[in-house]
Amino acid sequence: MTDHHSDIDSVSGKSTTGHEWDGIKELNTPLPRWWVITFYLTIVWAIAYWVVYPAWPLISSNTTGMFGYSSRADVAVELANLEKIRGGKMAALGAASLADIEKDPALLALARAKGKTVFGDNCAPCHGSGAAGAKGFPNLNDDDWLWGGTLDQIMQTIQFGARSGHAKTHEGQMLAFGRDGVLKPDEIVTVANYVRSLSSLSTRNGFDAAKGEKIFAENCVACHGDGGKGNQEVGAPNLTDKIWLYGSDEATLIETISQGRSGVMPAWEGRLDPATIKAMAVYVHSLGGGK
Amino acid sequence: MNKTVNPKNLTPADDSGPLYAARKKVYPQSVNGTFRRIKWGLMAFCLGVYYLLPFVRWNRGIGAPSQAVLIDLPNSRFYFFFIELWPQEVYYFTGLLIVAAVALFLMNSVGGRIWCGYLCPQTVWTDLFYAVERLVEGDRRERMRKDKSAGALTLKRVSEIVLKHATWLMIAWWTGGAWVLYFSDAPTLVKNLVTFQAPMVAYAWIGILTATTYVLAGFMREQVCTYMCPWPRIQAALTDEWALNVTYRYDRGEKRTSVKKAAELRALAQQVGDCVDCYQCVAVCPTGIDIRNGPQLECIQCGLCIDACDNVMTKIGRPKRLIGYDNDINIQRRQDGKAPIYRIVRARTVVYSAIIAAVGGIMLYTLATRSLLDINVLHDRNPVAVELSDGSIRNAYTVRLLNKSGYDRIVAIDADGPVNLIIHVVGVDSVTPDRPMIVVPRDSTSELRLLVTAPAENNPEKSIPVHFHLTDIGLGVVASTTDHFVAP
Numbered sequence: 001m002t003d004h005h006s007d008i009d010s011v012s013g014k015s016t017t018g019h020e021w022d023g024i025k026e027l028n029t030p031l032p033r034w035w036v037i038t039f040y041l042t043i044v045w046a047i048a049y050w051v052v053y054p055a056w057p058l059i060s061s062n063t064t065g066m067f068g069y070s071s072r073a074d075v076a077v078e079l080a081n082l083e084k085i086r087g088g089k090m091a092a093l094g095a096a097s098l099a100d101i102e103k104d105p106a107l108l109a110l111a112r113a114k115g116k117t118v119f120g121d122n123c124a125p126c127h128g129s130g131a132a133g134a135k136g137f138p139n140l141n142d143d144d145w146l147w148g149g150t151l152d153q154i155m156q157t158i159q160f161g162a163r164s165g166h167a168k169t170h171e172g173q174m175l176a177f178g179r180d181g182v183l184k185p186d187e188i189v190t191v192a193n194y195v196r197s198l199s200s201l202s203t204r205n206g207f208d209a210a211k212g213e214k215i216f217a218e219n220c221v222a223c224h225g226d227g228g229k230g231n232q233e234v235g236a237p238n239l240t241d242k243i244w245l246y247g248s249d250e251a252t253l254i255e256t257i258s259q260g261r262s263g264v265m266p267a268w269e270g271r272l273d274p275a276t277i278k279a280m281a282v283y284v285h286s287l288g289g290g291k
Numbered sequence: 292m293n294k295t296v297n298p299k300n301l302t303p304a305d306d307s308g309p310l311y312a313a314r315k316k317v318y319p320q321s322v323n324g325t326f327r328r329i330k331w332g333l334m335a336f337c338l339g340v341y342y343l344l345p346f347v348r349w350n351r352g353i354g355a356p357s358q359a360v361l362i363d364l365p366n367s368r369f370y371f372f373f374i375e376l377w378p379q380e381v382y383y384f385t386g387l388l389i390v391a392a393v394a395l396f397l398m399n400s401v402g403g404r405i406w407c408g409y410l411c412p413q414t415v416w417t418d419l420f421y422a423v424e425r426l427v428e429g430d431r432r433e434r435m436r437k438d439k440s441a442g443a444l445t446l447k448r449v450s451e452i453v454l455k456h457a458t459w460l461m462i463a464w465w466t467g468g469a470w471v472l473y474f475s476d477a478p479t480l481v482k483n484l485v486t487f488q489a490p491m492v493a494y495a496w497i498g499i500l501t502a503t504t505y506v507l508a509g510f511m512r513e514q515v516c517t518y519m520c521p522w523p524r525i526q527a528a529l530t531d532e533w534a535l536n537v538t539y540r541y542d543r544g545e546k547r548t549s550v551k552k553a554a555e556l557r558a559l560a561q562q563v564g565d566c567v568d569c570y571q572c573v574a575v576c577p578t579g580i581d582i583r584n585g586p587q588l589e590c591i592q593c594g595l596c597i598d599a600c601d602n603v604m605t606k607i608g609r610p611k612r613l614i615g616y617d618n619d620i621n622i623q624r625r626q627d628g629k630a631p632i633y634r635i636v637r638a639r640t641v642v643y644s645a646i647i648a649a650v651g652g653i654m655l656y657t658l659a660t661r662s663l664l665d666i667n668v669l670h671d672r673n674p675v676a677v678e679l680s681d682g683s684i685r686n687a688y689t690v691r692l693l694n695k696s697g698y699d700r701i702v703a704i705d706a707d708g709p710v711n712l713i714i715h716v717v718g719v720d721s722v723t724p725d726r727p728m729i730v731v732p733r734d735s736t737s738e739l740r741l742l743v744t745a746p747a748e749n750n751p752e753k754s755i756p757v758h759f760h761l762t763d764i765g766l767g768v769v770a771s772t773t774d775h776f777v778a779p
């Protein structure tokens with residue numbers, strides 16, 4: 001191989017790079033000038049980028065760039081702007097009464113939208129994303145309410161919770177009649193069948209209805225009321241309807257009666273601002289079961 | 292007789308050059324003639340429409356935009372004179388694109404790249420920029436001379452260059468400016484633009500389009516057509532032997548020689564062509580090619596070479612249209628002594644026209660008969676159905692009511708299915724039992740939560756169809772949709 005640049009290709013008359021592979025030589029065709037310029041510009045651009053924008057990682061942080069640009073700060077500014085835009089609307093929501101919100105299409109739409117997102121963030125883990133509930137966690141779409149289903153009652157439950165430890169929380173216990181030795185096992189079976197009969201569910205063969213009624217009157221009426229219609233003051237469910245929080249089969253009822261139940265709903269006051277709680281109450285009420 | 296000319300004897304297009312060659316600057320000469328006049332006319336029309344359309348007003352009533360053509364992005368509306376399109380009607384744009392594409396095919400099958408030569412924005416603006424250049428710097432020869440003596444930067448020359456670029460930039464700037472006017476109320480935006488109160492995005496778009504217009508029409512010119520545009524490649528597949536293309540009629544004889552020589556040769560009854568090799572057709576060509584080499588990818592079919600040659604032929608007293616819109620079939624036929632035939636109506640053009648008519652017809656029909664009241668229903672998926680305490684079943688739906696008309700409507704919603712169904716709209720107390728009434732403001736949508744309950748005594752088995760009807764109380768117009776009611 002000879003000097004690189006004096007090697008001239010005999011066919012085209014152009015100089016070659018002097019590299020040769022299997023007898024094939026590469027013509028020394030320069031890159032188009034615009035291409036080279038663009039290439040250098042990208043390098044300049046990259047260096048400028050390093051300098052102007054936060055880029056170089058340091059041990060615990062990074063260089064801040066020339067103008068202190070930060071995407072986090074940008075987001076904060078945008079969020080603040082959004083808050084400013086929405087602030088008025090949320091204030092209107094906070095000022096309006098619950099009933100008025102439901103009457104005003106614009107406020108209702110806002111409350112439902114706001115309530116839906118807040119519900120998704122805070123309530124969905126227990127009640128499900130569509131508020132359909134689960135065993136032990138009430139379905140908020142139906143019309144059965146342990147603590148009442150009016151707008152005010154729903155809002156109160158969200159604010160203070162149930163058995164949450166909050167000073168104003170809902171209180172009330174389903175006692176453990178079996179564990180605490182109040183009722184004997186056979187009595188529990190009898191009263192369980194009696195409760196099933198209240199909502200026209202099938203009962204065990206040979207079950208003594210009179211005995212069941214007697215046990216119920218002595219032990220359960222205090223909370224569940226005459227005929228088992230329930231009492232929202234103490235969160236005692238209506239035992240005559242079709243909706244069962246923990247299940248209506250005999251085994252579940254026996255477990256409920258012998259072990260007791262005391263599900264907890266946390267208090268949201270203090271964790272969410274009043275307007276948001278209001279929005280959530282309206283949202284839950286508008287799911288369809290609200291009274 | 293000197294009738295037959297073997298095309299193989301013509302100078303072939305020179306494609307043996309290097310793969311990469313520096314651009315040879317084109318200095319098209321001005322020319323007068325039929326096609327030039329057509330081009331001026333179409334240019335005035337196209338630019339006129341583009342620049343002035345945003346200022347055309349259209350009365351749509353109070354509160355509605357009064358701009359004839361408006362793309363209202365914030366409110367997702369498109370206004371075109373009497374037409375107002377909503378986002379869910381974007382399929383009209385699909386239709387428009389189909390019509391546009393097939394119209395391009397049709398043009399192509401009739402007259403080759405008419406689009407390229409007369410209507411393409413690249414052509415129109417480049418032509419305009421050339422006109423400015425000619426006005427400021429002079430015609431072909433002068434510009435060539437001035438470019439060559441670049442060293443002689445006299446004051447006059449510098450002011451010429453500055454004037455040219457300033458004018459170009461002004462045109463480019465106004466081109467970008469006109470673009471943004473389609474997206475906002477034009478007079479207001481113009482006012483805001485000059486007082487620097489328009490949104491940043493408007494200035495950004497003006498900047499982008501100013502730059503692209505300036506660069507594409509001022510500097511890149513024919514290179515866009517030759518190297519960047521895909522159409523020359525595609526159109527070759529769409530054209531056929533009947534399409535009229537700008538053609539050098541080599542059947543009018545070879546060889547090419549001077550007027551004097553030709554006269555002498557003719558006197559001797561020798562074979563000689565009409566072309567006097569004056570290179571006028573090359574001088575005027577905006578893409579810098581020689582059409583006498585036959586059809587070429589670069590040719591945008593602007594017809595300027597036809598004008599140039601016609602002028603020459605008139606001067607030397609030979610018949611015009613040595614270059615003209617023609618096809619190879621006719622050249623062959625003339626050589627064989629037959630009369631040329633032109634066929635515009637052929638299977639291809641008929642099919643294209645039929646497609647355009649069909650798609651256009653469907654669009655017009657649906658536009659004319661579309662409902663200005665509509666209901667969309669979305670069944671809640673989570674939960675699908677809810678059992679109430681008395682055993683009845685409830686399904687919830689998100690309902691969207693659309694009122695596309697220019698007035699508020701009072702509408703009633705009904706639901707009917709195989710079983711008795713009770714409906715309720717959240718937030719609405721029904722005056723008429725079970726027939727909620729809602730006000731839908733004009734030109735807007737209302738989203739509602741609709742609850743449908745099947746009483747316990749007639750619980751459906753699993754899934755039954757429900758028909759929702761929306762009735763305009765005043766006008767009695769009805770919109771309907773069907774969904775399902777599901778039992779758990």
Ligand code: SF4
Nearest residue numbers: 576590591593594596
């Ligand atoms: S060859 Fe003729 S028709 Fe084609 S681009 Fe040039 S001037 Fe126009």
Ligand code: SF4
Nearest residue numbers: 566567569570572600
């Ligand atoms: S303008 Fe006409 S005569 Fe002149 S070179 Fe072109 S084809 Fe020949």
